[in-house]
Amino acid sequence: MEFIARPVRLSTQSADFDATFKARLHWSAEADAAIEQRVAEILADVQARGDAAVLEYTHRFDGLAAEGMEALTLTADELRAAFDGLPAEQREALEAAARRVRSYHEAQKKASGETWSYRDEDGTLLGQKVTPLDRVGIYVPGGKAAYPSSVLMNAIPAQVAGVSEIIMVVPTPRGDKNPLVLAAAYVAGVTRAYTIGGAQAVAALAYGTATIPAVDKITGPGNAYVAAAKRRVFGTVGIDMIAGPSEILVLADGSTPAPWVAMDLFSQAEHDELAQSILLCPDLAYIEQVQAEIDRLLPQMPRAAIIAKSLSDRGALIHTRSMEEACEIANRIAPEHLEVSSQDPHRWEPSLRHAGAIFLGAYTSESLGDYCAGPNHVLPTSGTARFSSPLGVYDFQKRSSLIEVSEAGARKLGQIAAVLAYGEGLQAHARAAEMRMEKP
Known part of the structure; x- marks a missing residue:
């Protein structure tokens, strides 16, 4: 059986780009x-x-x-x-x-x-005590x-x-x-x-x-x-989070071998028909090369049917005016995985604010992060990288505030607390502070 993958072709210079692109990105996280x-x-x-x-x-x-x-x-x-x-x-x-x-x-x-x-x-002693959770389920x-x-x-x-x-x-x-x-x-x-x-x-x-x-x-x-x-x-x-379908966004300047980028798009598309793979590139000829490699490599993939449906239904090859514009669009998407496949990835990294994980340079395939690079592969999806972070040690710890007020501190802080407590109508709060300002 022959499978055909046709990611939608978009250009940021088209009048209807914003509307078409927004429709392509949409995915409802609500279960039926x-x-x-x-x-x-x-x-x-x-x-x-x-x-x-x-x-x-x-x-x-x-x-x-x-x-x-x-x-x-x-x-x-x-x-x-x-x-x-x-x-x-x-x-x-x-x-x-x-x-x-x-x-x-x-x-x-x-x-x-x-x-x-x-x-x-x-x-007065002030601080933070960090303790692990007692028991977790994975x-x-x-x-x-x-x-x-x-x-x-x-x-x-x-x-x-x-x-x-x-x-x-x-x-x-x-x-x-x-x-x-x-x-x-x-x-x-x-x-x-x-x-x-x-x-x-x-x-x-x-x-x-x-x-x-x-x-x-x-x-x-x-x-x-x-x-x-x-x-x-x-x-x-x-x-930890409510995960949506897997995502990859590749920012390419046209310097990375096209087969590598095509396979990187496949790497997320093979997870699920709802997965999303997007390429942003200012070089139109390079986008054509990537599409040609998608056509050439797809028949070799054991999960070709899943890849083809994912790319055709949710994938996109987007021609941008510049790499600067590509970075702006990447921040709008806030993808789970963001590859910066360029000759000088560190030039663009400071412009990238929202992503679960950022993979710098042509040799840094997303798959290395999935398995063995070291950082966690449990990442925010569906644009939640705007306010969420990868799974990490901090997800299995909690913080308790430490406060030990001295006698001198009680007199100083008690005056402040009492004024505010009376202002809120909470007399017991105020008196608890005032009692410590008085000699026992």
Whole structure:
């Protein structure tokens, strides 16, 4: 079967560019009403019946007929055996990726996650205490594909942050356990693991069951049911984000080999028909070259049908007036992945304000960031990079303010507090401050 990928061709010089481009970008993050209703039922059922409901839904959705939760529990020995059973090449790659991810997040912790304090002139101590969450749950997708990289990217920053218990849930439809996923859990220091998925897994993590303890936060991507469940349990637990389809935006000046850029566009398009791949370039001849390479390379791709639909429905090759204009458009999009594929990427990087991750230079493919560069690959999507950040150590820590007021400080601050408290009509607040200004 022949597949054809035709990303829409746009030019910023066209009168209707803004309207056409906005329509191309649009993607609704709202799950449909049927999914929301079904998820609400599953969450309520798991909250009420616990393990029994989890077993029932796992049988129904994943085809696993287990008599008890022990059959869905992955032991530490099983994780270690999966690691030991991998070919040497896979073991070494997994460990090398884990080392780089761990090194990056250890540096991140040192830069932004330390406790600090100081004393002002009257001896009052002010500061911040940083402590890790006690227990987190990580959701690892399963079914259509296996994602050991997601295990590393979610578990390692939690471990570096100091989280004492990391619970992994991963669906294993028909009982197919991916050894790379299990081995990644071993390498990343997962504490407990269960072969469950879907909204029922999110419910078990949020509310707890007789087997699975309730966690403080749930991270990791999933399908529409998982996203809807995370949205609904937020408040009972923390969540990382509600992820939309994957995105890549390539800013190219025409100096990078066209096959490289075509394959980078494929790298996100192959995830999902709803994924979005966009090229911004001021060189029209180069855009033609990239389209020619898309045509040439597509038949070689095992996931050609998905790539073709993604590029045809949501992809775009955009001719810009300049690289400066391309940077402006990139900031409007605020993409998940942003490649600056130019001879001088550092010239353009200061102009780029909104992106989940920025990949500088022709040799920096987005795929390296997905697996082993070091920074986290869990990134904000759907324009949320305007106000959100990649998953990191800080997502698994919390900050408590430290305040120790001296006797002299109580007299000074008490006057200020009392005036403001009386102004708000809160007499007890004011008197509590004034009492400390008086000699006992």
